[in-house]
Amino acid sequence: MINDNSPYFNPEYECLSREEIEQLQLERLQKTVRHCMNSPFYKKRFEEMHLKPEDIKTLADIRKLPFTTKQDLRDTYPFGIASVPLRQCVRLHSSSGTTGNPTVILHTQKDLDEWANQVARNLWMVGLRPDDVFQNSSGYGMFTGGLGFQYGAEKLGMLTVPAAAGNSLRQIKFITDFGTTALHAVPSYVTRLYEVMQANGVDPRKDTKLKVLAIGAEPHSEEQRQRIEQMLGVKAYNSFGMSEMCGPGVGFECQEQNGLHFWEDYYIVEIVDPETLEPVPDGEIGEMVLTTLCREAMPLLRYRTRDLTRVLGRTCPCGRNHVRLDRMRGRSDDMIVLRGVNIFPIQIEKILMQFPELASNYLITLTTDDDNDNMTVVVELEELFTDDFQRLMDLEKRIKHALKDEILLTPHIKLVPKGSLPVSEGKAVRVVDKRKVYQ
Amino acid sequence: MTIKQLSIFIENKSGTLIKVLDKLSKAGIQIIASTVADTKDFGIYRVLCDKPLQAYLLLKEEGINIQLTDVIALSIDDTPGMAAQAVNKISLSGVNILYLYSFLWKGRGVLVFRTDDNDKAIEVITLNKMTALSEIDFNV
Numbered sequence: 001m002i003n004d005n006s007p008y009f010n011p012e013y014e015c016l017s018r019e020e021i022e023q024l025q026l027e028r029l030q031k032t033v034r035h036c037m038n039s040p041f042y043k044k045r046f047e048e049m050h051l052k053p054e055d056i057k058t059l060a061d062i063r064k065l066p067f068t069t070k071q072d073l074r075d076t077y078p079f080g081i082a083s084v085p086l087r088q089c090v091r092l093h094s095s096s097g098t099t100g101n102p103t104v105i106l107h108t109q110k111d112l113d114e115w116a117n118q119v120a121r122n123l124w125m126v127g128l129r130p131d132d133v134f135q136n137s138s139g140y141g142m143f144t145g146g147l148g149f150q151y152g153a154e155k156l157g158m159l160t161v162p163a164a165a166g167n168s169l170r171q172i173k174f175i176t177d178f179g180t181t182a183l184h185a186v187p188s189y190v191t192r193l194y195e196v197m198q199a200n201g202v203d204p205r206k207d208t209k210l211k212v213l214a215i216g217a218e219p220h221s222e223e224q225r226q227r228i229e230q231m232l233g234v235k236a237y238n239s240f241g242m243s244e245m246c247g248p249g250v251g252f253e254c255q256e257q258n259g260l261h262f263w264e265d266y267y268i269v270e271i272v273d274p275e276t277l278e279p280v281p282d283g284e285i286g287e288m289v290l291t292t293l294c295r296e297a298m299p300l301l302r303y304r305t306r307d308l309t310r311v312l313g314r315t316c317p318c319g320r321n322h323v324r325l326d327r328m329r330g331r332s333d334d335m336i337v338l339r340g341v342n343i344f345p346i347q348i349e350k351i352l353m354q355f356p357e358l359a360s361n362y363l364i365t366l367t368t369d370d371d372n373d374n375m376t377v378v379v380e381l382e383e384l385f386t387d388d389f390q391r392l393m394d395l396e397k398r399i400k401h402a403l404k405d406e407i408l409l410t411p412h413i414k415l416v417p418k419g420s421l422p423v424s425e426g427k428a429v430r431v432v433d434k435r436k437v438y439q
Numbered sequence: 440m441t442i443k444q445l446s447i448f449i450e451n452k453s454g455t456l457i458k459v460l461d462k463l464s465k466a467g468i469q470i471i472a473s474t475v476a477d478t479k480d481f482g483i484y485r486v487l488c489d490k491p492l493q494a495y496l497l498l499k500e501e502g503i504n505i506q507l508t509d510v511i512a513l514s515i516d517d518t519p520g521m522a523a524q525a526v527n528k529i530s531l532s533g534v535n536i537l538y539l540y541s542f543l544w545k546g547r548g549v550l551v552f553r554t555d556d557n558d559k560a561i562e563v564i565t566l567n568k569m570t571a572l573s574e575i576d577f578n579v
């Protein structure tokens with residue numbers, strides 16, 4: 001067991017020099033590519049490209065490898081990308097698949113152990129130790145933020161409270177009764193908890209032992225982070241995860257709070273121009289492309305995350321030389337991330353089209369109101385079928401409920417006359433993002 | 440007897456009402472009475488005018504969300520208590536009034552309203568010997 005005084009959970013990996021990291025990456029990449037030949041999907045793709053695992057001789061040769069997209073995961077649904085027989089897999093996480101086939105990610109026991117190790121490494125990095133009490137207010141089940149943090153926090157050795165999402169009063173009771181020192185939640189939920197604490201006379205600085213927050217899964221600005229830190233009197237660290245890579249654990253801020261360390265012993269990080277797919281220089285914003293280096297069940301080569309970010313640096317005063325990336329700056333596709341939920345505009349469109357009362361134009365507006373991120377869907381009325389207010393408001397309500405069933409969030413609905421929304425020439429603008437993080 | 444009212448769906452934002460009024464004025468439509476009811480987001484502009492069908496077709500052609508709605512225009516004495524009396528009789532019959540507005544026309548009061556059962560409301564009006572106006576009564 002690591003000594004509590006050690007700043008590192010995996011000192012042998014966290015403190016590698018750049019040269020050592022790159023050597024390790026090359027060795028692991030070669031192994032991964034060979035292993036991928038057990039995947040029917042990659043085997044076929046390599047054959048089509050006349051590519052052999054032996055062609056990867058240097059780290060730069062990664063550019064010879066094909067990209068993998070979310071569409072590839074859908075096309076091979078459910079198990080077509082796997083590089084091991086199902087018998088060796090012990091866990092499956094799946095997306096909801098509302099925009100087509102869901103995406104399925106498989107894990108062997110070793111994959112789960114490595115995943116837990118990454119999360120434990122992150123939590124240790126921000127000062128958590130086995131004496132701490134970790135409360136996870138993230139959804140459990142298919143959402144990887146639940147089980148991901150659970151196993152990671154347990155691996156570190158903390159008392160871990162699987163509070164799951166929602167029921168703020170109960171969350172606060174857990175925090176005060178169990179002496180919770182660290183909490184994981186989406187930033188908008190932290191704000192909500194604070195409001196409920198205030199309404200119930202709980203002073204987070206006096207009545208709780210909270211000191212560390214892990215926040216992630218939805219875009220937030222530096223300003224929002226600082227506000228959360230001031231509200232609760234804690235340090236809040238930005239967490240990055242995506243189910244395709246395992247879940248949370250992929251990247252995390254160290255105590256410098258100057259970018260997220262992405263673990264380069266587990267992943268190769270490329271930042272590319274989303275149009276040309278050519279690499280962009282450090283400091284420039286591009287799409288993050290990740291290659292897994294330790295996965296058994298489902299290694300992914302050059303997976304296009306669609307998240308936009310940039311390299312801030314490759315060294316850090318904390319002693320870790322794993323690349324530091326900026327907080328996510330947006331998406332190179334039209335996916336919306338709101339309160340930890342991923343939404344594609346096409347999902348909303350599909351529902352709206354089921355209402356004959358509505359015209360085909362619509363606009364999704366995202367705003368930050370009093371620290372909460374909200375979605376308003378503006379829809380046009382096709383025909384005034386009634387002049388009874390009640391029936392018009394019922395229509396708004398029906399649209400709201402139908403959308404909630406689809407996207408799992410309740411948007412505001414704004415009914416406007418036909419022709420009120422701007423008609424764009426060329427590609428229609430469907431989403432206006434006025435949230436603070438993008439300003 | 441019911442009459443045709445224009446019900447126009449408008450956005451609750453400056454400049455939307457004038458667009459509609461402009462078009463009516465250019466077409467020489469005479470407004471007899473009108474009222475706006477609104478929620479936070481949208482409103483309905485209700486108009487009694489001299490040529491409802493012509494106005495309806497004109498605005499419809501412009502792509503405006505509009506409906507011709509059957510409403511009752513009840514003529515009452517312009518003295519205190521008359522509106523209460525009329526509404527009371529309709530309510531007693533179990534008919535629900537969805538909205539109501541009023542104005543003065545040639546020295547008499549006019550109550551304009553839509554109900555959830557206009558036929559039954561007209562029956563009550565006839566039985567009680569009250570007068571529902573027809574479109575011809577508003578010809579200028």
